[in-house]
Amino acid sequence: MKLTPQTALIHAPRKAPQFINTVQAPLFRASTIIFENTDALFNRHWTDDYDYSYGTHGTPTTFTLGDHIAQIEGGKYCLLAPSGLSAINLVNSCFLSHGDEVWVADNIYGPNMEHLRNLETRYGIDVKVYNPIDTDSFQPSEKAKLIWLEAAGSVTLEFPDLINLVKKAKSKNILTALDNTWGAGLAFNAFDFSDEHLSVDVSVHALTKYPSGGGDILMGSVVTRDKALHHKLFRTHAIQGISISGDDAAQVQRSLASMQIRYQHQSNSALHVLQWLKTQAIFAQVLHPADPDNVSHQYWKDTCQTEQSAGLVSVIFKPEYDMNAIRKFCDHLKLFKLGFSWGGPVSLVMLYKLDDMRHLDHSHLQKGILVRFCIGLEDADDLIADIQQALKAL
Numbered sequence: 122m123k124l125t126p127q128t129a130l131i132h133a134p135r136k137a138p139q140f141i142n143t144v145q146a147p148l149f150r151a152s153t154i155i156f157e158n159t160d161a162l163f164n165r166h167w168t169d170d171y172d173y174s175y176g177t178h179g180t181p182t183t184f185t186l187g188d189h190i191a192q193i194e195g196g197k198y199c200l201l202a203p204s205g206l207s208a209i210n211l212v213n214s215c216f217l218s219h220g221d222e223v224w225v226a227d228n229i230y231g232p233n234m235e236h237l238r239n240l241e242t243r244y245g246i247d248v249k250v251y252n253p254i255d256t257d258s259f260q261p262s263e264k265a266k267l268i269w270l271e272a273a274g275s276v277t278l279e280f281p282d283l284i285n286l287v288k289k290a291k292s293k294n295i296l297t298a299l300d301n302t303w304g305a306g307l308a309f310n311a312f313d314f315s316d317e318h319l320s321v322d323v324s325v326h327a328l329t330k331y332p333s334g335g336g337d338i339l340m341g342s343v344v345t346r347d348k349a350l351h352h353k354l355f356r357t358h359a360i361q362g363i364s365i366s367g368d369d370a371a372q373v374q375r376s377l378a379s380m381q382i383r384y385q386h387q388s389n390s391a392l393h394v395l396q397w398l399k400t401q402a403i404f405a406q407v408l409h410p411a412d413p414d415n416v417s418h419q420y421w422k423d424t425c426q427t428e429q430s431a432g433l434v435s436v437i438f439k440p441e442y443d444m445n446a447i448r449k450f451c452d453h454l455k456l457f458k459l460g461f462s463w464g465g466p467v468s469l470v471m472l473y474k475l476d477d478m479r480h481l482d483h484s485h486l487q488k489g490i491l492v493r494f495c496i497g498l499e500d501a502d503d504l505i506a507d508i509q510q511a512l513k514a515l
């Protein structure tokens with residue numbers, strides 16, 4: 122058929138083969154997926170995990186990544202979302218309804234709490250806060266539907282009493298959702314941990330951090346082992362139009378091969394930096410769950426039997442160092458960049474006023490301004506030298 126120039130711009134003479142063998146999986150970008158014929162159109166079924174109907178449902182590129190994340194985390198099914206927070210919100214909007222009670226660890230990722238507070242005000246969901254290192258503070262009523270766990274929790278990095286919290290939730294038929302970003306599926310298996318082979322119901326992972334590894338891609342995942350739970354999530358995911366770009370999925374897929382090496386390097390560096398931070402009199406407290414002096418150390422040890430930990434370490438400055446002094450310290454850092462997130466190649470720093478962040482009383486935390494170091498892939502001694510020179514500015 123002879124084509125006019127306008128049509129020739131659209132229909133290329135050569136069609137790329139759909140399958141040749143390459144090291145990396147081929148990249149599919151799609152909103153529209155073309156059906157071979159009307160039989161294929163009418164015989165499709167959206168609850169089939171590998172149904173290719175429309176870009177929002179997924180493509181071979183996103184399914185490849187999803188299956189891979191599920192495998193790494195020890196789960197079976199995975200849904201991908203455009204950010205870690207959007208994956209969290211998917212779980213909240215899927216499982217919570219008017220009149221339900223949801224339990225949240227006090228050290229949960231802040232925007233998760235914000236989202237739940239918003240649901241509380243708008244939809245009458247009761248948000249209850251518990252202390253992750255005190256299982257007795259988790260006192261669910263008959264209305265309790267879901268408990269959020271995070272191991273280790275955000276900013277103050279307490280490792281929860283995961284074993285007893287999960288056992289208690291299960292005994293009361295409460296769904297357990299874990300923010301598994303810190304462990305990344307590497308420090309422990311959220312679907313088979315402890316000598317008792319416990320499992321959470323849902324694992325949420327901000328793939329933005331270690332799986333991406335570049336500090337340049339936002340993505341999240343929701344992994345389950347249970348088909349019924351997955352289908353419920355799958356339906357919410359579909360009707361909310363949650364989808365990710367094929368290009369981003371391919372980038373994250375490519376980074377997975379090096380994730381364990383990066384994770385181990387960052388976690389070793391964090392431990393090295395931790396040892397040095399502990400010798401500095403300027404800090405009232407250094408926070409890291411693998412530190413034997415840490416209040417939650419035993420919980421970390423019981424769960425993370427591989428003895429792995431991520432690349433995060435926090436310090437609380439002695440109370441005489443006010444916000445101006447801490448800002449000066451952060452502004453003098455050279456290798457550590459001031460920014461949110463973690464898991465990328467560049468080390469990051471962030472400062473927090475804990476009083477504004479916690480709902481419960483945490484007697485194990487000293488008073489003072491907290492600084493969180495997110496260790497990147499630089500040499501750990503260079504990072505120590507950077508902190509050392511910035512401290513001299515005080």
Ligand SMILES: Cc1ncc(COP(=O)(O)O)c(C=O)c1O
Pocket residue numbers: 204205206207230275300302303327328329339340341461462463
């Ligand atoms: C523990 C934790 N969970 C979830 C998220 C959200 O991930 P994202 O930045 O992809 O929305 C973050 C981000 O910092 C996080 O630290």
